[in-house]
Amino acid sequence: MKKKFIAILMSSFMVLGMLVGCSSDKSNSGGASEDKNGGEVSEVVQSAIDRTEQRTASQTEWDGPTNGPKAAEGKEIVCVNANSENAVEAMWGESVEEACKRIGWECTVLDGKGTTQGQTTALNQAISMGVDGIVTSADVEPLQATILEAKEMGIPTVGIHGSNVNGPDDELNMIYNVTSSGTEIGYALADYVIADSNGEGRVVILYDAQYAIAREKAEAMKERIEECDGMELLDYVNSPLSEISTNMPTLTSSWVSNFEKPFYVITIADSYYDFVTPTLRNGGVNPEDVILVGSDGTSAAYDRIRNGDYQVGTIPEPANLLGYIAVDELNRYFNEEDVVVYEPSIFIVTKDNIEEEGGDQDMYIPSNNYADEYAKIWGVD
Numbered sequence: 001m002k003k004k005f006i007a008i009l010m011s012s013f014m015v016l017g018m019l020v021g022c023s024s025d026k027s028n029s030g031g032a033s034e035d036k037n038g039g040e041v042s043e044v045v046q047s048a049i050d051r052t053e054q055r056t057a058s059q060t061e062w063d064g065p066t067n068g069p070k071a072a073e074g075k076e077i078v079c080v081n082a083n084s085e086n087a088v089e090a091m092w093g094e095s096v097e098e099a100c101k102r103i104g105w106e107c108t109v110l111d112g113k114g115t116t117q118g119q120t121t122a123l124n125q126a127i128s129m130g131v132d133g134i135v136t137s138a139d140v141e142p143l144q145a146t147i148l149e150a151k152e153m154g155i156p157t158v159g160i161h162g163s164n165v166n167g168p169d170d171e172l173n174m175i176y177n178v179t180s181s182g183t184e185i186g187y188a189l190a191d192y193v194i195a196d197s198n199g200e201g202r203v204v205i206l207y208d209a210q211y212a213i214a215r216e217k218a219e220a221m222k223e224r225i226e227e228c229d230g231m232e233l234l235d236y237v238n239s240p241l242s243e244i245s246t247n248m249p250t251l252t253s254s255w256v257s258n259f260e261k262p263f264y265v266i267t268i269a270d271s272y273y274d275f276v277t278p279t280l281r282n283g284g285v286n287p288e289d290v291i292l293v294g295s296d297g298t299s300a301a302y303d304r305i306r307n308g309d310y311q312v313g314t315i316p317e318p319a320n321l322l323g324y325i326a327v328d329e330l331n332r333y334f335n336e337e338d339v340v341v342y343e344p345s346i347f348i349v350t351k352d353n354i355e356e357e358g359g360d361q362d363m364y365i366p367s368n369n370y371a372d373e374y375a376k377i378w379g380v381d
Contacts, residue, residue, distance in 0.1 A: 044228055045199035048191040055188055055348045059357055059366040062373045064342045068328065069335035070379040076106040077330065078126035079323075080136040083114035088319055089137050091363075092160050095323025096135050102371060103327055103378050116142045127153060133330045135323075137161055140172050147173050156333050158326045164212045167341040176329035176339050178322050182213040182268075185315055186220025188346045189293055192313055193264045196291075199230040202263040204255060206272055209238045214268040217295065221266050234259050241269060248275035253283065261289040270294035270301035270314055277310050285310075297349060302362040306354050313350050316364035324374045331378065 041049070079096040081089050093109040100107035110126065112119030119138040123146040126134050133156050140147055140162040147157050151173050159177035163169050169177045193201050203225050207218035218236070225231045235255065239247045252275075255263070265276070273292050280290055287310045294301055297316020304311035321344055329339050347357060347364055358365030375381065 041198055042228075042230075045194055045230075048194040048199075048224075048228075051188070051191050052195040052348065055192075055346050056350055056353055058353075059345060059347055059368055062368040062370065063345055064325075064370065064373060065328070065340045065377065066373070068332055068340065068377045069337050071103045071105075072331055072334035073104070075132040075330075075334060076129070077108075077133045077135060077327070078122075078129065078131045079107060079109045080112050080119060080122040080126065080134065080138060081109060082112050082119065082136070082138040084109075084111040085114065088317075091319040092137050092322055095320045096160075096326055097323070098320070098371075099324040099327035099374070102324075102375055103331065103380060105327075112136070112138050119143055120146050123147065123150065126150070127155065131155060132334070133158065135160065135326045135330070139163075140174060144173065156330065158329055160322050160326055164216070166343055168339055175333050176326070178325045178329075179213075180317060181343060182216030183220040184343075184346060185295055186217035186268075187224050188315060188348060189217070189266050189295060189313075190221045190224035192293055192348055193266060194224070194228055194231060196312070197231070197264070199228050202232045202234050202260065204235045204237065204259075204263060204265045205233065206237050206239060206265060206267040208241045208268065210240060211268075217268040234263060239272070241271065244272055244275050248272060249279045252276045252279040256280070256283060256285055256290065262291060263289075264291045264293060266293045268295055270296045270298045270311075273304065273311055274300055277304060280310055297362075297364055299362040302349065302354065302359065305349060305351055308351065313348050315346055315348055318344050318347075318364045318366050318370075320363075320365055321370050324370055328374055328377065 077100055079093045081093040084090050084093065097107045097109060110122035112122050120143060123134065123143060127150050134150060135158045137160040140159055150157060156175045157173065159174045161179050162174055162177045163172050164179065165177050166179045166181060167177065168175060193203060205218055205221050208214045222233065222236060225233050237251065239251065273294055276292065287308060290310060292311040293313045294311060295315045297314050301311055301314040305314065325342060332339055349359060357367055
């Protein structure tokens with residue numbers, strides 16, 4: 001009789017576990033709520049749904065700084081693009097130019113030509129011009145000798161993705177670095193998949209361990225997926241971006257052959273999917289069987305989402321906003337005021353919102369009037 005009672009009790013626990021689905025705390029399943037289809041989901045799934053709804057909504061509310069010093073007068077800035085042939089990096093340079101024009105400063109954009117030598121040459125040119133400040137999108141670690149020389153001459157440097165630090169980076173001699181949190185992006189991507197699958201998805205995570213921000217994104221994805229008992233991590237793959245044209249067709253075919261469908265692929269960079277989708281298409285794979293979610297918001301990603309070509313979501317960066325952040329931090333420095341660490345809200349592009357927030361231009365332009373908000377702080381029109 002006692003054995004029968006224990007068996008019934010264990011069966012009850014198993015049923016309860018199936019209803020709960022997954023938990024953000026393995027020791028506490030938490031309460032359950034209903035999903036959009038009327039079924040029960042755990043608190044962690046509901047939290048993922050709620051966060052995803054926020055991240056896919058229109059970004060009309062300004063969440064950046066609302067006060068600061070008026071515009072310093074008569075400043076001259078040089079922006080050194082890491083590589084002006086790269087469309088995104090060129091856009092960052094254009095945003096710095098636009099912000100400088102708005103605040104009333106002179107701005108010259110120089111091309112680092114994608115090499116340490118070219119970037120060093122451009123930085124030396126900026127120093128020889130006697131500018132008041134430098135903004136650069138180059139990786140500043142190999143440029144330390146030149147950036148330190150600028151610092152010793154009283155020329156501050158602000159990075160745009162110059163390092164992995166969002167805010168002041170004393171170690172690499174930047175008064176400020178504008179970048180995104182790889183961890184928060186990773187959490188957001190995993191949340192999207194948890195929400196989309198109601199906490200019952202199978203997942204492949206794809207990343208490049210050579211880059212710190214890529215590792216941050218991937219580790220956060222893995223952590224959030226593993227918090228959910230109903231999710232299954234099928235594969236955690238380190239595949240160098242430099243080798244995706246040769247690696248991705250083979251990897252994709254292997255996943256399709258070996259994994260139960262449907263399953264999701266989450267990646268740190270949309271460019272992986274430039275070589276995943278042709279393989280899926282050529283293999284006649286149904287887009288509902290392999291579901292791609294990415295990061296960076298490339299034009300190709302926008303096209304895939306718009307056309308239902310396997311990819312359903314991406315997290316783009318507000319490229320036009322980054323220049324305003326950089327110029328604002330320089331202005332605070334010139335006015336001897338403390339920096340304000342600001343990280344723009346994450347926005348997830350899906351087929352439902354793809355024409356919003358700059359999507360009609362295949363880019364993320366927040367509708368929160370960021371340029372006017374900074375102009376108010378600076379006291380300019």
